[in-house]
Amino acid sequence: MEKKARILVLDDELGPREALRMVLKSHYEVITASTGSEALDVVRREPPDLAFLDIQMREMNGLEVLKAIKSIDANIEVIMMTAYASLETAREAMSHGVSEYLIKPFSKSEIEQAVNKALDRREANTGQQKEVRTLLEQMRTLADTSAQGASYLDFIQNATGLIEQSIPALQATAAVLYVTSGQDKLLCEIISGRERHRGLAEEPWCKALITVMAGGRPVRLTPDASEFLLRDMVEHLESMGYKGGVLFPILAGQDALGILAFFYETASAIPSQWLEQGQTFRNLLALAIRAHQRYQSSQQEASQQAQRVAQLSILREIARVIMDKLDLQDVLLAIGEQLQAGLGYTGFHVWLQDKNSEGVDHTL
Known part of the structure; x- marks a missing residue:
């Protein structure tokens, strides 16, 4: 029953x-x-x-x-x-x-x-939230396995899929994912929906987004906004052909990862539950970005480890040759072989200088 x-x-x-x-x-x-x-x-x-x-x-x-x-x-x-x-x-x-x-x-x-x-309306909202919660748990599982993170292409594909799902959930015209790149810099990474590209990556707009991101709280942009910064942002939105928007800083602890932005052709189109729905997708994207960062970190660490091994091998070979036969040409040849095998160099130059001669170029 x-x-x-x-x-x-x-x-x-x-x-x-x-x-x-x-x-x-x-x-x-x-x-x-x-x-x-x-x-x-x-x-x-x-x-x-x-x-x-x-x-x-x-x-x-x-x-x-x-x-x-x-x-x-x-x-x-x-x-x-x-x-x-x-x-x-x-x-x-x-x-x-x-x-x-x-x-x-x-x-x-x-x-x-x-x-x-x-x-x-309640049935539609709760059903959608159950589906998103399932996705969130799946993303958490993936994020916990940091050594098995995704490549950049996988990250873009996953994030694009999430953003495309978020547009109908928040009844938006378009959505944009901005990610941090270095200090005080945002990159316009993914654009989805019936977007208008002009103005999305302009410096004044991105600086305003950085200020919102630093505040750490979601922001609703409508023509009746009272704060000076928000009024300027609404004017910029209108210049791009939008009348409203909502912005969600993407955070992981104290780290700012980026901003998820939704744009609307009319301010009245912003749904009443924009905050709950948007925060859910914001959290999903935070997990996706973190998983990608962990993967990049593990890849960089593996590369550095390989380089350290190669350098150690070079030093050992130098020591062996010097101890074996104190001949400059042999030493340089041994170094060259190790540089080519271990670090990928195609050649190198050595200039020797003593008190009685000009520089001598040993090219290998």
Whole structure:
């Protein structure tokens, strides 16, 4: 038997609260609460799939409860209810990820439509997150085997695949991965989606990205941004043909690895759950970059070790020849053979100088 969805109804007036419970009880498991604190206790104890919240309440208003619920579990869908419609209140509610905004009195069909929409959205989001969590565990397993890391080509292929999956998940027009390259430098590594290349790698834009990366927190770029830096970045986005964006610094401990950027043709297209979804893909890419760095480090160490072995072999051969026969030409020939075999040189020059002659060129 399919498990019923759990719905929380919060209203400090008994009549509306019971009326809504009666409409929903035949198809859903319904829990009611008369205060914000009571509702939050329910959310912590037995998280619902969906919550109906009245905005105007005496102890704690619906917007405060909404923010608290989303901080506990961002996947809980919320439908706001009010008898006093306000554009400002509606905007604030929508910015915190509500599924629907109902004006009292509302009909049974309006309730059913709102519930179906909210539960469908929850199912889509949770299903996608389960898939991403599986990918995350797979990436962690790969990252832990640092000696078996990926080549640069493998890294690009894996990262490109992740970015292409992230675009529909965040409903973005385009996505760009920037990775650090030396001190205070970012490289525009991967571009995906219906991108506009102009401006993505310009120095002022990359410097602004470095500042965001140093801050370490995700940033939402919209026309109403208040910070001076963000306003400049929004203007740059608009010059590239975009109206909004979200930026996720990619970190591993205290190390900054790069930035994952999503661009939107309209600011309103940025989904309410941009933070949760983007952080998941950001974490996946951090693991991919770290695995690649470990591979590069192991390859470099192996190369250095091989060079040390070759150098030691050269020194041993020099010592053997000198001890065997103190003849300059033989010594130089032996050195030359070892340089060619061990380090790949095709030849070398030796200039000898003494008190009574010009320099003598021994070319081998």
